[in-house]
Amino acid sequence: MKLPPRPLAHEEHGLLLGQLALVLAPQARSLPVAISVLLVLLMGWRWLLWRQRAPLPSRLMLGLIAGLVLLVAVALVWQAGGNMGRDLSVALLGAFVVLKLLECRVLADATLVTQLCFYLLLSLYLFDQPFWLALYSLAMAAWLLRNWLFLGHPEARGHLAVWPLLGRLTLTGLPWALLLFVLFPRLDRPLWQLPQAETVAATGISDTMNPGSVSQLAQSTEVALRADVEGGPLPAGALYWRALVLWQFDGQTWRPATLRQRQAIPAPALPAADDTAAYGAGQPGTTAGMPLASGTVNYSVTLEPSQHPWLFLLDRGQAIAPGAGAVVNADGEFFAREPVERRLRYRARSAPAAAQPLDLQTRQLALALPAGNPRSRALAAAWAERYPDPAERARAALRLFAAAPFSYTLSPAPLGREQIDSFLFDTRRGFCEHYASSFVFLMRAAGVPARVVTGYLGGEYNPIGGNYIVRQADAHAWAEIWLEGRGWVRVDPTSAVAPSRVERGIDAALAASEIAALRAMREPGWLQDLRWGMDGAVYTWQRWVLQYDRGQQARLMRQLGIGDSLPQTLLAGLAMLSLLALLPLALKRRRADPVQAMYERFCRRLARHGCVRAPSEGPQDYAARAARTLPAAADTVRDFSERYIKLRYSRLPPALRATELAGLRQALRRLARLPPAG
Template identity: 65%
Template sequence: MTARATKTTKAPPRPLGHQEHGMLIGQLALVLVPQARTLPVSISLLLLLLLGWRWLLWRQRAPLPSKLMIGVTAMLVLVIAAALVWQAGGSLGRELCVALLAAFVILKLMETRALADATLVTQLSFYLLLTLYLAEQPFWLALYSMAIGAWILRNWLLFHHPEARERLAIWPLLGRMALFGLPWALCLFVLFPRLDHPLWRLPQSEPTGRMGIGDTMKPGSIGHLIRSPDVAFRADIVGDPLPASALYWRALVMWEYDGQVWRLDTNPPLREAPSLVDEGDEGAAPLAPDVREYNVTLEPTHKPWLYLLDRGVAISENLGARSSADDEFFARTPVERTLRYRAQSTLGGAPQPLTRRTLRLSLALPEGNPRSRALAADWAREYADPWQRVQAAMRLFASSPFAYTLSPPLLGDQQVDSFIFDTRRGFCEHYASSFVFLMRAGGVPARVVTGYQGGEYNPVGKHYVIRQSDAHAWAEVWLQDRGWVRVDPTSAVAPSRVEDGVDAALAGEEIGALRDLRAPGWLRDIRWGIDGLTYRWQRWVLDYDRGQQQRLLELAGLGNQLPSVLAVGMAVLSLLALLPMWLRRRRVEPVQALYERFCATLARHGCTRGVSEGPIDFGTRAATALPRAATAVRAFTDGYVDWRYGLANGDADQAARSAARLRAALRELAAALR
């Protein structure tokens, strides 16, 4: 009895070679290395231990662990994860999710023996590569991930086509693929409709301990920030750079004082912050001479207050920010990621009225500090003009032995008296607090303002870098016909603090870390270059939103034609994508293209043509290796040799007939191989 159909048997999975196992371990290690910057140290050590175990097995050519051993290890990983979740109060954070994925990819690598397993590990490596962007997205990470992504693609190609190592120039091929996709990526990035806010909000981890301006001020609260070189925010100002003495970045206004700590107004009236008018709008009016426009890129603070130059006038509308009568600006939610906003501020401004409520707040004082009260009373009797009392306090601080230092002596219970009459050594918060106390005791309305002062100007990126070390506290007094006037008592005792920065005002051993950071010479130039690149990456890539997209179109004279421009761009790119195929068809003769298909078909069945192997030798070897298709292989080879060495220079009709015979032989070959 003759069988109607031949039963096909499934080919056994191709086992991986020793070198291919090493490629998998290497690519996974390269993907996991940058994760160490965001994962906790304990989790990073666990992943290092698992990956090191797999590497030792590969290095010693030892057999892979049994399924029981892998299962026990997986349960141990889950127990450790559960313990970390319990320690975090039941929160399964982003870092732990990424760590679990990485751990189980390594465990999958422990049982990888065949090509299908290698394919799965390679695909999961791409997912792990994408998780690098969940925390932050610096420019170096984009370069690193593209390089590692290209390496993974190269490995993937070699896993499935080992013959490609001899037959293809793999890196030039990947380079051509990248160049082919680059115009599409640029077109979609620039023209695809943008949103004002992320499409979804990623789950955030618990806020890490970040230094920054707080909502209270006491001796030492500003001083401890000075020791940190971390960047607080960056700002680029439209127009000419401003002198350092004009760079007062306002954060919060402190009204209430209990003798120890300054605090915010407990119930400040807030309103919707004035919104900026875009430059392209018809209603946009020229800026007043004393108004400056600028952009701020604020690092995550986990706090809602924003930093504006001097007295803010307006801020980006998409923030939905609120502002107070004291020129404080607040975001709707705490700043959990890098935030960029545009703002306008006035460096002068009209006098502000003093309401009954603010008068009461600006003169309130706690009990105590009798010597300071007596000094302020003497000034009030001697000077009828409040501004003269301000000048008297500034002369006091400018006189010896008052000194500016990061290591002031401890103050007594009567802090103001202890500072003014005993220790006379302190930081900006000591001087601002004592000055405001003296003014209030002398009948002059006054308040404390905290924020940042100064900043380094980056000539490469043409922007200011404001660090935590630029944290500062100053005072404001209310004067008739002038409103709230800024007075910086620190400038009396250390003028260089305002003009040249904090590192110019302190002794060498107190600010050594910042002196090293701001060292001159070629290291400084390199640092400015990296900082400028980081800032521009943040501005033009990470913060490229709908507003910037619209301004770019207006600059190109395209206005509100985004859909049309996107459609035309995609159409042009589609036509350009067909151009290489059309050129290749014109360059390759039809019969030669059929021979390339013939070689590719045989390669898929394990018979790869050598680089220098002629068609007759290759056909003979293929017929021997694939006996079920031997007749079709010989027929195609004979027809190709006749054309190649006999009819290649013949007329077009002969070439067409040869191509037809070869196509028929190619169909017979495909049927025989099936």
């Protein structure tokens, strides 16, 4: 005979409502606003029904609501150009789980809602994977398991300690998880690409530069990259994170030379070495853990998604880890083969570039100028006539910026049609792109090959995490000039008008009102220490968990002295897993029921007083005989026996069971004070 479905109690409805609310809460970071509002309304309605103990809506009402949800979804798909996308798919799953909760009446419905909550919890990882989400999802998974157990077995509430049970299961599975994590790293690329509902906006440095293009990033505290530099912090003047070289100028905008970017070759690869050891080990004049000689620096970069293919290396990049799959051109620009759409970690090496001759085509490109800006041309021509040495012409331009009333600001006056003339002779207020652009123009007009370079300058050193944090606000533009016998030489004209920009960062060079958000982040005090600690935890999570791939695994194996014996390590790991699987069985000991354990102690204590229990003697007969044998303890023996029989053979409510257990312990303690038998 089939049993009727068990209806849910009022408290169980509240439990389901609470767990779904906690699972859906983190989804607010990514769900479409319209769906989020709809989910909040539906959850609020369900809460009111539960609070007032009102009946659940009819199937007709639920059908109308489901139709409304589908209409909203269709509208969002149409708005996204027909692309269902990841965000909307997860949103619809959440909406229909809420609808299922609105018709949840029996145990089977509650079980389905709980199972779907696990899927919603997993969907959080489709967007991002911060370390707090791992802790949150672990706690929520444990709570869902607890609720699922109590839904299926309500009687377990008074008889089973759930949290210790879940703790033991976690400790049992933890070695398995750690070993599998170490032995089977993440794939270098995902097996499939999830469709996006809309194109993700590109962030950070652009491939063009005009007045305002760099300064608009100065207000952003968003992290662009993090870097570990071997040997500790570097001097401030060495923290130029190079991205792009801009050659072509049309009077308004600087652009790269597309043909030169296409002439790229596979980037020189670093040797297979751990990023915490000296990459130059074995080379003359090097020491483990210290930068190489001749200004060579080794470091690791964790680049945030930018939707651009260019990579950032310290000026000048020489080699990059082969796992990055990068290419490099003659201008020292490093590119990934595809736009960086997910967090990317790579090791790199930078060193001073060797001087090379300048071919005729590159010289012509480095001297090309558009028509216009006559005043700037006349000034540069005067320098060319006065200073035969090109380096002296560059110093003349820097003296101009340092002596004239130029100012470094995020709010310059609008420039006229002749941008360079307008800036140099009229407004004299600008950001780094103004100074780099005008300097390169002057150098070219003076006959000195020059080009613009964009990237980041500086970075906040986190003494707790031991790494640099480079933000979008650190975006910068500088110049390079070509000098005979020296090659391309970096010149930062911003340092002439605002030397503190190079020495102490952008927040030291600008007024507090211009970068209030960035200045507030870098104020000293315990809040900054807390922020450094949090950032260090985030970076450690990214480095050793989210970015644990085959390269990280190989470096870890070398650190452990395993080297290239990965197959043997896999076999040993699988053997260890097998032993771990058998270990719980070998160590398993049946946990005695606390009531039975106390009864056995009761029998042992009576035996020490000469009253030994016969194997076939029941608890009631044994207690009667012990009371006659030990009249001084008769009341205690009977009290213990009665409580034991209740706990052992009766189904008691949880509160009464706890009371009887406490009385049983007290009776056993009183019996312990009985004088030993003479």
